[in-house]
Amino acid sequence: MDQWDDQQVVAAILGGDVNAYGTLVRRYQKPIFNLMYRMTGSHADALDLSQETFIKAYDKLRLFKKDRKFFPWLYTIGLNHARNFIRDSRSDPVSFSENFEENPRVSMVYDVEDPLYAQIEAHHLEKALQTLPTEYREAVLLHYHEEFSMEEIAEMLQLSVSGAKMRVHRGLKKLREMILGENDER
Amino acid sequence: MKDEHTEPFLGDPADKPDELDLQIIRGVKQLRDHEPPPTLLPSVMLAIQTRRPSWIKRVILWAQAPRSITFTPVRWVPAIAAFLIVFAIAVVFLSDHRTPESPVSQQNLFPIVFSLTGAEARSVSIIGTFNQWNPKGYEMQWNREKKAWSLVVWLPEGRHEYNFLIDGNRMLPDPEALLKQDDGFGHQNSVLNLREENGQTI
Numbered sequence: 608m609d610q611w612d613d614q615q616v617v618a619a620i621l622g623g624d625v626n627a628y629g630t631l632v633r634r635y636q637k638p639i640f641n642l643m644y645r646m647t648g649s650h651a652d653a654l655d656l657s658q659e660t661f662i663k664a665y666d667k668l669r670l671f672k673k674d675r676k677f678f679p680w681l682y683t684i685g686l687n688h689a690r691n692f693i694r695d696s697r698s699d700p701v702s703f704s705e706n707f708e709e710n711p712r713v714s715m716v717y718d719v720e721d722p723l724y725a726q727i728e729a730h731h732l733e734k735a736l737q738t739l740p741t742e743y744r745e746a747v748l749l750h751y752h753e754e755f756s757m758e759e760i761a762e763m764l765q766l767s768v769s770g771a772k773m774r775v776h777r778g779l780k781k782l783r784e785m786i787l788g789e790n791d792e793r
Numbered sequence: 794m795k796d797e798h799t800e801p802f803l804g805d806p807a808d809k810p811d812e813l814d815l816q817i818i819r820g821v822k823q824l825r826d827h828e829p830p831p832t833l834l835p836s837v838m839l840a841i842q843t844r845r846p847s848w849i850k851r852v853i854l855w856a857q858a859p860r861s862i863t864f865t866p867v868r869w870v871p872a873i874a875a876f877l878i879v880f881a882i883a884v885v886f887l888s889d890h891r892t893p894e895s896p897v898s899q900q901n902l903f904p905i906v907f908s909l910t911g912a913e914a915r916s917v918s919i920i921g922t923f924n925q926w927n928p929k930g931y932e933m934q935w936n937r938e939k940k941a942w943s944l945v946v947w948l949p950e951g952r953h954e955y956n957f958l959i960d961g962n963r964m965l966p967d968p969e970a971l972l973k974q975d976d977g978f979g980h981q982n983s984v985l986n987l988r989e990e991n992g993q994t995i
Binding site: 625628629632633636637639640641644646650657658661662665671731733736741747748751752754779782783786787 | 812813817818820821822824826827828829830832833834836837838840841842844
């Protein structure tokens with residue numbers, strides 16, 4: 608079943624094979640958990656929200672259109688769920704710019720083998736990413752980190768394709784400005 | 794991932810990615826994800842396996858599931874008894890509500906009341922052509938109030954000859970009979986001509 612595409616797995620689940628849902632959870636638990644972690648900055652909250660997202664998606668699985676891709680659909684559910692959580696808990700989406708140095712638990716791990724990347728101080732990139740508004744941060748990460756197409760990003764963020772391109776472009780531009788600003792400050 | 798990510802750059806030459814942009818893009822790409830806790834998968838699976846399905850799904854699952862049926866006759870006795878009682882009551886009720894003009898049965902039998910008064914006897918039976926002069930099963934009942942022997946016999950249309958059998962050994966013609974006929978052996982038989990419109994009582 609691990610070799611099946613998402614649509615085949617969904618068909619098996621809707622046919623009564625509950626355990627087949629484990630295949631989809633295994634496939635997408637990492638990006639969903641990281642989305643929740645970026646949104647909340649809390650390991651515990653990210654775990655709870657991830658679990659709730661998968662359960663909510665399972666409950667709505669009959670509404671999933673078979674001609675669509677599963678992950679964008681799942682991601683949309685997760686993003687909305689995280690936004691609701693933040694709104695209900697009356698806290699702002701996580702911004703780590705103020706206390707990144709003092710708060711190492713939010714640090715992302717990165718690969719420093721790339722010599723070009725090594726020229727940019729890693730924590731500046733992370734700090735800038737976390738400071739970006741959610742809609743820009745998610746657009747940049749979805750495109751450059753998760754490698755989704757603009758069509759898929761448009762679907763996930765409920766934008767037009769040109770709107771998605773604009774979101775990614777502006778997100779990258781803001782990142783650049785932040786990094787240059789920090790470099791200038793130094 | 795492609796080496797050159799130029800897709801979001803919207804045609805303005807000023808927006809073409811320079812080296813810093815490409816470094817940022819590579820940096821974003823190489824960010825390592827946090828590993829989800831190992832409890833995430835089992836907790837999700839446990840939740841969906843133990844949750845109560847919707848009522849529609851429960852109905853479908855119930856309809857699809859094989860099931861065994863146990864039949865214990867003793868448990869059905871009260872139900873069968875109740876059914877028989879209701880059935881018997883229904884039969885009695887319907888039989889008591891027959892219209893008097895209609896034939897009493899599909900064989901067009903009519904209830905004829907034979908009655909004998911003023912006879913001193915220990916037993917009286919009715920015998921005739923309708924029972925081949927055999928008294929068995931045609932014993933008349935004594936009614937203290939009316940001081941008469943009586944019996945209801947269901948008879949078809951036609952001509953019937955009959956007599957009363959007193960104490961099992963003496964024949965007596967019906968004193969109330971309108972017609973009598975010699976039997977060829979020195980006795981008389983009572984005669985009843987029964988037609989549908991008669992409905993008479995003897």
